[in-house]
Amino acid sequence: MKNRYITILLIAALSIAGCTKLDETLNGEINEGAVGSENVAAVLNASYNAMRAPFQGPYGFWALQEFPTDEAMAPTRGGDWDDDGAWRALHLHKWDSDHTRIHSVFRDLGSANYVATSVLQFNPTAQQAAEARFIRAFSEFAVLDGWGQVPYRDPGEDVTKPSRVRNAAAEIDYLIAELTAILPDLPEGPVTSANKDAARILLMKCYLNKGAFLNRAAPTFDAADMAKVITLADEIIGTNKYILAPNYFDNFAPANDVSKENIFTGRNAGGSDAGGLNAMWVAPLHYNQNPSGNNGFCTLSDFYGKFESADSRRGGAYPGVTNVSGVRVGFLIGQQLNQNGVALKDRRGNNLIFTPEVNIIERDQNRLEVAGIRVIKYPIDYANSGSGKPENDWVYYRYSDVLLMKAEALLRTQQAVLALPLVNQVRTKRGATIWADLTLDKLLDERGREFFWEGVRRQDLIRFGKFLTPWQEKPTDDPKNLVFPIPSNQLANPNYTQNPGY
Secondary structure, X not given: OHHHHHHHHHHHHHHHHHOOOOOXXXXXXXXXXXXXXXXXXXXXXXXXXXXXXXXXXXXXXXXXXXXXXXXXXXXXEOOEOOHHHHHHHHHHOOOOOOOHHHHHHHHHHHHHHXXXXXXXXXXXXXXXXXXXXXXXXXXXXXXXXXXXXXXXXXXXXXXXXXXXXXXXXXXXXXXXXXXXXXXXXXXXXXXXXXXXXXXXXXXXXXXXXXXXXXXXXXXXXXHHHHHHHHHHHHHHHOOOOOOOXXXXXXXXXXXXXXXXXXXXXXXXXXXXXXXOOOHHHXXXXXXXXXXXXXXXXXXXXXXXXXXXXXXXXXXXOOOOOHHHHOOOEEEEOEEOEOXXXXXXXXXXXXXXXXXXXXXXXXXXOOOOOOEOEEEEOOOOXXXXXXXXXXXXXXXXXXHHHHHHHHHHHHHOOOOHHHHHHHHHHHHHHOXXXXXXXXXXXHHHHHHHHHOOOOOOHHHHHHHOOOOOOOEOOEOOOOHHHHOOXXXXXXXXXXXXXXXXXX
């Protein structure tokens, strides 16, 4: 019976994913009689699994946070990676309300919200309700970040009527109140479940981004909001539960649930129950590497140039990976080797040498397979590579983010002398040189280095007022791009107002 109840929830979520009005046509399939209180745990587990589509892997919300920035690009390589220009549109900021990725992510975030909200109909315990409400808040924060207005329903609400929509001001107030209310009922751990410190971090992000969500063109930072960020950070630091990992890439490796730096992750069980994280290495790797990749995603040379040569975040050999396949972690540049140190070739028989130079449309046949620095953030799980279900848990929040968000809040309230040691604490652990001073520009670059390819860059660039500046392959911009358009197939709901400029 338990599996039947899980199936009901998953069918419901998929039904939402297929409809054109987020969750307008459904809910008759899930009612209070369908799931007894003894099965609430199964429904809650379905809520965690529903987070995988929008959040795990490089094709969901990650794509919307990374490809429109200076950190990532999916160049068109001859006939490969064209997809009707969808990937190019993200990096060039040329999307519209019919963009396939913007539509699918909006839909999947709504599905995650729906399944989490459904838990609240079935007599959950206080902790179960708090976890479901956290998942709902987590999904709504992403929608607020991307689109600036958020659809919502109460548990059991009549879905034959259009969902209501909160504007940015109402949503940020709701999230702060909601997270504050559920925090006492959340557990202390584990990191693979919603927990107290995960809620504190999401609250920090609400306060830190509040002024940017309310005015993306000219973000402001209220001193009282920054004080909240600092207080919440101190509560997490004061637990003495977390440390910066000795090896940066251990935070992302198989069995990374034991990392003392990770605070909230998406659970994956290798070989049996996992999301799409394996695409994080399949998408950028070349066809002739192990595992065979799709020769797609890369980073930009200007971004790579922000790293010092001794910075451990640039990557290198990693046990269990490099000795198996020759693949290194971090940034892959130059001649690629196999596990025996033998030079790999591309499909034309030329040496496989990844170059810093890359164009958003590559036409030179000699460059199609080698242009662009590749990135391996998650060490490859070869034990489960055949199944496509890796053991690596997806990383949402890490302790270094607590330190750097606190530093930012201090810096924005003229307390640079207190902020600098926090940034240097991170830089020291990563092998970078100590700084004598700190500015907002330097802090933004440091956040780029610390959280590269973790799906936060767009949010950071907007908050720091840099999202509209030109960078490689993106020469111009339009202020409308500070927020994504409401997908055109959602506008049948009269409670939406299309974002300006679309």
